[in-house]
Each structure stands twice: as C-alpha cells, then as structure tokens.
Amino acid sequence: MRAMSLAEIETPKLLLDLGRLDANLARMEARADALGVALRPHMKTAKSVDVARRAGAGAITVSTLREAEYFAAAGFTDILYAVGIAPVKLPHAARLRQSGVDLTLTLDSVEAADAATAVSRALGQPLPFLIEIDSDGHRAGVAAHSDQLLKIAARLDPAWTPLRGVMTHAGESYNLRGDEALAAMAEQERAAAVLAAERLRAVGHAAPVVSVGSTPTALNARKLTGVTELRAGVYMMFDLVMAAIGVCGFADIALSVLTTVIGRQDAKGWIIVDAGWMALSRDKGAARADFDPGYGLVCDEAGAILEGLTMIGANQEHGIIGRRDDMPPEPGAFPIGRRLRILPNHACATAAQHQAYHVLDAGGAVTAVWPRMNGW
C-alpha cells in the first residue's frame, strides 16, 4: 500500500509503532537467550500473523482454539493452548491435530483428564497435555506439592492423552511493583513448575516440558534453571499497566489509539474526542493510589505525551479528556479536528476492540494495515 499520513485516517484507529514493537520483541528474545530457555510467545495480545512473523515465532501460545486455527492456517504448527480445556472443545482440538498441528492442551483436574482420555480414544486421535500448576493462588492450576498433581498424571493415558509436562502462569505478578518483588515472584513461579515436574518424574513420567511465564516475571527472573520454555505476550506492545508495574516506560508502549477532537466543553475544561470505551475498552487496570491515567494517557499526533492530560470519562464513542491537576486545557490548543493519540491501560483489551493495526514506520507514516483476529 502507499504510505498514508495520520491526517488522512478516519478515527478512531489502532496504531502500532513498528520501531517500538521490534525493540520490545528483541528485548524479550534477549531475555530468553540469557536465561537459556526457549521463547514461546503468547499471541493472545497481538492476535496477528504479521506480528507473529515479525517476532520470528516458531512455537507459539494461544488463548482460544480459534486463535490456534488462525495461526495454523498461516503455517504455525507448534501451538500450546494455555487455557484449561472444556470437554466440548475436545473434538475441535482433535480436528486441529488431525490437520497436522502439533497442538498441546492444558488441564488441572481428574475430571478433565477422564473426559479427554474418553474423547481421544473415541476419536482415535491422541491429545497431548500439560498439567497446569498454581504457582501464585491467582486463578487455575493444582499445587505443585499436592496429591492431586500425581492423581491427574495417573489418569492420563500414555497412548491417548500423553503427558508432556507442566505449565504455570504467575498472573499475580500484575499486582506487584518493582524489580525485587517481581524477581521473587519469578522464582516462586519457576520453583513451583520445576518441583511439579520433578515430582512427576520421580514416579516415572518423563514430563519433558516445564513452561512458565508472564511478562513481568519473564523480564525479572534471575534464573530459570529447570525451565524449558518461557511464555509471555503483552511485552510485544506494553501498556500503562506494565508501566505502572515498572517493566517498561511510556516510550516503550507500541500501541495507541488515534482519535480526533470533535467538541469541547470549555467551561468544564473538557475536550471531547471520538475514541470512547469502544475504541479503548473499559479497562482501567493501570490505576494506582499515586497515579490514575483514567481511560488512557493523551499524546499529540506524533506520540509525545501531553503532560497532565488524561481521559477522565468514556462513553461508547465519546472520550472526555481533562486535566489531572484540574487546570483546564487551553481551548485554542485543541481545535475541532485536532488529532491526538491515547496510550492504553491494557494492550490486550484495547487491541481486542479493533480489527486491524495501522502500522507506523519510523517517519510516522502508516505503511501497512495488519489484520487481527477476534472471537471464538
């Protein structure tokens, strides 16, 4: 396509800064290399074949079977579906494996193991599994030291539901701040996964795969001894949540939403723009006691942060920008039609509101439109 200037683009649109994306990808690759583990990027944030290719990704992680199907169609065939499998999805998973995808599934209960073994046998299609370990009390998984772990492994059938190993995700890292706390959580994540694998091996399971990861722990782990692969996704884009945790700066955030001033309420110091929660999502996850960016931080068209401005309100297609310090913006600086960019709280949530990335080159022109997939 011909390069387009931002001034030509109807708003709201999702912008992806290619230079920042590349730097973020390189940073995580260097981390994985330094830690001596394979990187299995999680595509749940980007949901884009173009981004996956840019990442040079071989093996990938996905959050839905539709993602698996989408990436498989583009030639990615080593895929981990990192959400506990619902029995109703087992035939779909089997079809993907039959089509040549080396899909690995996840579970954390005897009930799920029994369901999977019954279905794989009935369909004549083996379904390999990782057992999910709960390393942080955040969500799913069994404790690494639990009897449950060995019971699940015993119920998996080597012929039909081969056990490939263990995986864990320290999502609780999103509630921490600072290198020390994150390094401690990374060690907790590593230790839980390695302990679980060792306990499985002690009773005769090979359990070759030990898979860990979240962006904050991946970027702060001091060592990953015993781990075989690292998963992370949001690091490709970064966002205000990651900046609040301290694993990136605002200048690393590769995603922004391009918007246009469509009105003002000068008496209140409000600037009304055409990016509301539909374009930004309802996620306000970056709010902290000492810093609340509302629905997003406001930048000029070139991406420079406009100090003190924040999106204080959002309706479906209207955003309300105000000042955090209650000093109203200078109306003359925000004429109707001015372009602004909003840095998102949560890249996964904001990107999911859009159907494509408008890709910005180093000169600030849009040189490509990369589609993304959504839905189930």
Add this chain to the structure above:
Amino acid sequence: MRAMSLAEIETPKLLLDLGRLDANLARMEARADALGVALRPHMKTAKSVDVARRAGAGAITVSTLREAEYFAAAGFTDILYAVGIAPVKLPHAARLRQSGVDLTLTLDSVEAADAATAVSRALGQPLPFLIEIDSDGHRAGVAAHSDQLLKIAARLDPAWTPLRGVMTHAGESYNLRGDEALAAMAEQERAAAVLAAERLRAVGHAAPVVSVGSTPTALNARKLTGVTELRAGVYMMFDLVMAAIGVCGFADIALSVLTTVIGRQDAKGWIIVDAGWMALSRDKGAARADFDPGYGLVCDEAGAILEGLTMIGANQEHGIIGRRDDMPPEPGAFPIGRRLRILPNHACATAAQHQAYHVLDAGGAVTAVWPRMNGW
C-alpha cells in the same frame, strides 16, 4: 440452519433470547406510540441487520459511519449519525449521501459548522445537520439557552449544511434510580430540546426535527410534547445496568454469555469458567453500594439465575465465579463441562466482544446465528 442444542456449542458464545428481544422491542414501540413520537432505534447496541429487521425499523440511529454503511447496504436509508462529526469523516459522510442514504449528521460548535460547510461546498454534496443540545451536563452539546446555539445555526449554510433541527441524549439518566428521578430527567431532556428548537424557530430556522432519548428516559417520560422522535438502543437487550436503574427486571435481559466450567479451586469456593473479560467486557457498570454483580450474574444453562453466585474475577479467557455471601458453591454441582450462562452488566459492551448472536427460540434451541458488525 438445523436447530442446535446449547450442549453442542463451543463456548464462550453470545446468546440472544428471541422471545425477550421481541417483548423488549414491543414495549418500546408501545411507549413511542403512547407518547405520540416516532421511534428511531439506536443500533449501537445490536449492530445487527437481523435485529433491526426484527424491530421493523425504518429510520435508525447509528454511532459510527461504518454502522451507517453496514445498515445502508441492507436497505436502511434514513440514518442519523448521533456522534459529533470529526472533519476527517465529512468526505465519507458525503459519499454515503451520494449513494442515496439520507444521512443526518450532528455537531455542537461553530468550528465544526464551518468545517462542514467548507467540505460540503467543495464536494458539491449537501450535508444536513442536527445541533446537539446538552440537556444534562453529561457529555457533548450546547446549552439550549446559550448564544452559542444561535451562532452555530447562523453559520450553517441552508444550501450546503441545512439545519434539520436539534437532538439531545440525557446520558446522565444512567446515574439515576427509580421512576420519579427518571421521569424528571426525561422532562429535563424534553424541555431542553424543545426550548432549543423554539429559539431556532424564533429566528427563522424551520428546525423540524426534535430528537431526544436514552432508554431510561424513554421508558419513564410522562409526555413528549414538542418532540418528534425518540432514540434508544439498549432497551432491545437490556442488562444489569438497566436492571439496577430499575427500568427492567433480570427476566427481561435478552443477552447472556454461554460458558463452560473448566476448573474449580474448591478450597476457595471458586468455579473457573471459559468466559473472561474478553467474552464479557471489562464493564462493571452495574455495581451499586447495595448490589454488585461483579462481571455478571450466573444462570444455569436454561437461563434461571443461580442465587448468590456472581463472577468475582475475570482474566482474558478465564472467569472466576464465587458466592456473594462467601458460602462456597457445592463442588459436586459444578462438574467440569457444566454449562452456565452469564447475564452481562452492559449489553453494548458485552455484545461488542462478539461477532455473532446465537439466537435462542422458545424451546431453548439455537435456531439462527445472526452476524453483527464491529469496528470503524
């Protein structure tokens, strides 16, 4: 398509109860008839041609130009785009009008009026406008009694940017509760729009259109004297926000998200399901001091509310269901694979996470899949 049982459907999926939809549509039609105004349904919630046809909609309201294009392609040609126009979108609006769509635009400033007049003249395509009135201090619009109103009208060119009248939306009604407060807000909305139209007529503008509406005010207006048309959208589906405001019951909510139990943390009383914020949105707008449904109220597969259960947490593809009263759910009642349905906080936001409605007939079978549009 052949009728499918819910048990066959991979989750998460968005369900639309046809009987409830029809009852909700009929209720608003009866309101508009009783109030003696035309109904111009807002398609921003449903974003579906099938729903618009079910509503028997002629004239419609949209929230994006892409919606206008989508509905125009299906034969809906009387369309109000009810968000203040960004200058960059004027050529797109002109193309839609050139293609035969009677598109009306909205603005609330002299700057936007000047931009629109310049573009419509340059393109040789008249662009008719409503002036947006601020009836509640909620968002956009000029005050009905302001000098600004007459200045904007004076800047519109009868040949190129004909003034069709005024519109207002009392979005502040979402922060009220109970019939009396909503009836008062409906009167405030009506009075502001009618005053603005009368002031315009007093200085020689015809201003035939007086357009008002929000679901809560539309359902509680005692009279709409002087109003010509009523706009509302979320009434088609209803949601927990509308139930909290008091304009519907839980049993009127036509949308739900079908999900599957994929795990449990019995020690914590958690049920893990495969609908997270990606399927439900991050919207928690129904939370009140005396009632907080979290990410949604939990129903059984048939749609009956399971008392006391609520979605207390949501990650991207994981929902965590717990009890509001801290009594843990009975694990045996929630085996892996059990189907549940979640009533959403905000129908517009939840529906936007999906690409289709799975339409439920009176027998609880899925008899149609209605696509919806998203994006800009």
